[in-house]
């Protein structure tokens with residue numbers, strides 16, 4: 330069935346082809362500008378590999394609200410959630426992806442979305458502390 334959504338998706342797949350793909354041995358998947366960094370161990374999980382590649386391809390070059398919603402919804406990973414958790418639990422170096430600051434290539438990168446979640450989480454518990462007291 331034709332839909333505008335499919336048209337957008339196709340455009341994103343085209344974008345992925347134009348991007349540089351670099352394999353590293355930590356984290357899960359990240360995108361900096363036109364370079365996608367994937368954990369090399371994802372090659373052992375082809376379905377998860379492609380889902381994460383699609384997710385990173387859908388991100389914008391800079392940070393925008395679209396990126397925030399993309400990470401909140403994580404639709405691409407939906408069907409391979411089980412594989413995702415298996416990957417995370419068996420590859421401790423993948424946990425680096427949950428750090429708000431991560432070195433990718435030769436630069437240190439700052440994850441705005443993750444920082445927002447950590448601040449929101451912390452604020453919630455601080456608020457809870459004052460309410461319970």
Ligand SMILES: [Zn+2]
Nearest residue numbers: 384388399400
């Ligand atoms: Zn993302």
